[in-house]
Amino acid sequence: MNAALTQNETEELTRQSTTVVEWLAALWQLTSPPNARSANPHLVDLLREVPDVLAHPAAAEVARVREVTGRDAVIKSVVCRIYDRSAPTECDLALDQFVAEMPSLLGSARHDTIAQARIDAQRAAAALAGPLDPAADVAQVTGESVRLRAVLAPSVFLPPPGAGRHSVLVKLPDGSFLAHLHFGFPLRTDPRQFALNRSWLNGGAWHYAVQLVLDRHWPAIAAQLLDRPDLGEALRAVIDTGRANSPFGATDRRPWVDALAAQLNIAIKCSMARRLGFADYVHRDAAVGQGCVLMPWLEAWFLDGLDAHTPFSAHLATLPDALAAGRADWERIAAAAAARSTTSLNGVLTSPDLARAVLVLPDDWSPSDADAAAQPWAPLALPVVRYRNWLQDPSRRDRPAIAIGDPARHPLVQAVLDQRGLTLSGVVAAAPTIVALSPPGFPDALWCVAVAVARPEVAAALRPDTLFKRINTYVIFDAHIVIDTGHDDKPVRTTRQAAHA
Numbered sequence: 001m002n003a004a005l006t007q008n009e010t011e012e013l014t015r016q017s018t019t020v021v022e023w024l025a026a027l028w029q030l031t032s033p034p035n036a037r038s039a040n041p042h043l044v045d046l047l048r049e050v051p052d053v054l055a056h057p058a059a060a061e062v063a064r065v066r067e068v069t070g071r072d073a074v075i076k077s078v079v080c081r082i083y084d085r086s087a088p089t090e091c092d093l094a095l096d097q098f099v100a101e102m103p104s105l106l107g108s109a110r111h112d113t114i115a116q117a118r119i120d121a122q123r124a125a126a127a128l129a130g131p132l133d134p135a136a137d138v139a140q141v142t143g144e145s146v147r148l149r150a151v152l153a154p155s156v157f158l159p160p161p162g163a164g165r166h167s168v169l170v171k172l173p174d175g176s177f178l179a180h181l182h183f184g185f186p187l188r189t190d191p192r193q194f195a196l197n198r199s200w201l202n203g204g205a206w207h208y209a210v211q212l213v214l215d216r217h218w219p220a221i222a223a224q225l226l227d228r229p230d231l232g233e234a235l236r237a238v239i240d241t242g243r244a245n246s247p248f249g250a251t252d253r254r255p256w257v258d259a260l261a262a263q264l265n266i267a268i269k270c271s272m273a274r275r276l277g278f279a280d281y282v283h284r285d286a287a288v289g290q291g292c293v294l295m296p297w298l299e300a301w302f303l304d305g306l307d308a309h310t311p312f313s314a315h316l317a318t319l320p321d322a323l324a325a326g327r328a329d330w331e332r333i334a335a336a337a338a339a340r341s342t343t344s345l346n347g348v349l350t351s352p353d354l355a356r357a358v359l360v361l362p363d364d365w366s367p368s369d370a371d372a373a374a375q376p377w378a379p380l381a382l383p384v385v386r387y388r389n390w391l392q393d394p395s396r397r398d399r400p401a402i403a404i405g406d407p408a409r410h411p412l413v414q415a416v417l418d419q420r421g422l423t424l425s426g427v428v429a430a431a432p433t434i435v436a437l438s439p440p441g442f443p444d445a446l447w448c449v450a451v452a453v454a455r456p457e458v459a460a461a462l463r464p465d466t467l468f469k470r471i472n473t474y475v476i477f478d479a480h481i482v483i484d485t486g487h488d489d490k491p492v493r494t495t496r497q498a499a500h501a
Contacts, residue, residue, distance in 0.1 A: 004173050008323065014178070017082040018153045021075055021182055022196035023099050024062065025157035025164075028071055033061040039160040039184030043117055052105050058098035072166050074215040076251045080182050117156045121185040125154040128191065130198055133180065134205035138213060141272045142312040144456050146212040147176035150205035160194040166449060167210050179208040189416035193466075193480045195285075199278040203269055210265045210272075217316050222257040224320040231324050235294075240335045242293035252290065263292040267299035271306065288344075288471045289387055297326065345470040346435050347447050348447050356446075357395075359384045359410055362405035369456035373404050378460050387412060401445040405458050408454045416442070416450035420474055423454045429478030431458050435467060436474035 005013070026047060029038045031054075031208055038044045047053050065074060074091070081092055088096065103111045126132075135148045158164035164184035171177055181204045187192060194331040225232055243252050252259060266287045273280035287295040295485065301322055305315030323330065358373070359377055361370045363386050374384050382402070387410060390396055407414040416438045417423065424434055434452040442448055449467075454457045460478065476484040 004295035005402035010172065013083050014151055015207055017079045017180070017226040018151070018182075020078050020082065020095050020099055020198035021153065021166075022155055022157060023058075023102065024074065024078060024095055025155050025184075026069075027059050027062040027095075027098070028066060029157050031059060031066065037159045037163065038157055039164065039186040039442075040156045040188065041189065043156050046110055046113065047106075050106055050110065056101070056105065058094040063090050071380035075166045075182060076168045080170060080241055082168045083178075090144055111384055114156065114207060117187060120187060121154040121156050122152070124177050124268060125152055125185050125196075125201065126192070128196065128198060132202060132205060133204070135277060137206060137272060138201070138209040141275050142268070143211060143304070144213045144216075144349070145225065146209050148205075148209050148212060148297060149176070149178055149400055150208075151178055151180045152201065153182045155182055156185065156187065160184040160186050160191075161196060161200070167204055167208070169211075170400070177208065177212065180207050180475065181205060184238075195282060195482060197279065197282070199273055199280065201284045202278065203273070203283055206269050206272055207265060210268045214265060217313055218261050221316060221319055222261070224312045225257055225260075225323075225413070228320065228324065229319070231327070232256070234327060238331060239263075242334060244291070250253075260289075263287070263295045264298050266292055267295050267302055270295075270299050271302050277308070278351070283483055285471060295357060297330040297333050301326075308384070324446070337464065345435065345449065345467050345475070347439060348400065349464075349468050350451065354380070354447060357382050357400035357402055358390065358396075360387055360390045360401050360403040360410075361388070363388050364409055365405070365456055369460075373456050373459035375460060376464050377402065380464075396445060397443070399446055399484065401448045402451065403448055404451040404453070407450075410472055411451040412444060412448060413452050415444060416448050417452055422452075422474065424454060427476055427478075427481065427483075429476075431455075431461075431477075431479040433462060433477040433479075434474060435462075435470075435477070439473075475493075 014412045026044070029044050030047060038043070055061065072129070077089070078092065080086075081088060106114070132150045132152060134150055135146050139145050143403060155164070158166070161183050163497045165181040168180040168182070169177055170180060176342070178326065183196070183204075185196065186194065191197075197418070225235070239256045239259050249451075255263070266283055270287075272278075273283060286292075301319070302315075305312070308315075350485075357380075359374055359382050361373060361384060365373070370384070370386075385393075387403075390401070390412070393399075401412065402408060403412040403416070405413050406415050416436050419439050419442070420436045422434055423434060424432055427434065432454065434450070436450045438445070438448040438450070451459060451462065458479075462477075463480065466480075470485075472485045474485075475482060
């Protein structure tokens with residue numbers, strides 16, 4: 001495809017690609033194992049009621065394709081094929097036929113219900129994202145211009161984030177770019193339960209805007225770094241250690257210079273969030289989860305350039321020398337970050353030691369309140385004791401504990417909060433909950449996860465499964481909504497950088 005596209009043509013290709021991706025997601029869901037999770041299972045059930053849907057050849061084709069490749073690769077292929085107008089695959093042809101036949105297959109009532117759901121998801125996601133202009137945002141912070149527009153493409157059939165997030169960068173004939181952002185959007189659940197918020201939605205578009213800026217300059221920086229074997233070996237060792245110790249970064253096999261660029265991308269996004277008034281914990285969570293142990297140092301270095309009003313390209317050119325001069329600082333910071341990643345909520349709640357843990361409930365809760373608070377943890381089959389009985393157990397210091405209750409009346413919960421510098425009364429929320437992990441060397445248990453709540457019914461409503469992927473030392477909720485994830489408010493400044501701040 002070489003001829004320039006009109007705006008109407010581009011909009012039509014966008015509509016086609018998002019529609020095909022939506023029905024691909026539906027078929028993927030229908031041909032998945034029973035425990036697969038859609039953002040809107042009630043709409044999947046609507047499709048299951050129609051035997052002709054699963055009997056359609058496209059369902060068999062999607063089932064075949066999903067045996068040999070992942071959903072992300074198929075979505076990228078579908079979107080790029082539509083814009084490129086390249087030769088369709090067998091899967092493409094089957095999907096196109098399925099999309100064309102959907103109104104008659106489903107009948108007007110079901111088809112209209114799903115069409116309206118897609119409209120509702122689009123409106124809700126757009127309202128949540130606010131003005132979505134990644135090119136303007138990156139220009140405001142870096143001074144660099146990019147020709148990029150974002151396509152917000154919420155799906156009613158994809159799983160909610162983070163299981164259902166896919167993005168595609170499309171280059172148009174005129175040299176500009178579109179960033180397709182596909183993600184599952186729940187219509188019957190508050191999207192904030194899945195960290196779907198303004199910062200997350202804009203951050204997906206920022207990723208590509210920053211990447212386009214870095215693509216201009218990074219090859220020269222990478223070449224300089226590769227010409228310094230000692231520095232490169234030290235950086236590679238730190239990057240590999242961070243990835244190996246991370247719950248979600250261990251499978252990253254990119255060359256170390258590319259991994260360093262990815263960490264710099266996240267560092268710039270954190271700085272953009274801070275400068276533009278967005279919450280930045282979404283990007284910090286991603287950095288910790290991916291083992292980006294150099295990100296704090298890179299962020300501080302990048303902010304130094306902003307504070308000095310140095311042009312982005314000129315400041316980026318100093319990175320190899322800055323890394324060489326600051327090696328002691330970033331090795332220390334990276335070592336501390338790597339240690340934190342092994343002492344997270346995710347780390348302890350997925351460790352073998354969890355099987356030896358005990359649930360410790362307050363002495364003053366009624367039996368019915370205690371039973372209700374313990375019920376969410378029932379799948380773990382852990383013993384449940386009151387605090388006074390736990391104190392009498394001589395083995396308690398060698399076993400993990402999950403302590404639940406009001407810190408004012410549960411000393412074990414209070415002890416963890418005190419060591420983390422947290423107070424439940426300081427949380428401004430209707431139903432505040434703090435889930436915090438004890439620091440290393442906790443004297444009262446092998447480790448302790450404290451669940452601080454003011455009322456038993458708040459503990460009873462907690463979903464422990466939401467904690468098992470948490471890469472933080474604490475998380476603060478308002479009911480089911482995450483409002484803080486335990487990151488410092490300021491980037492880590494190195495000794496050299498702090499001296500010049």
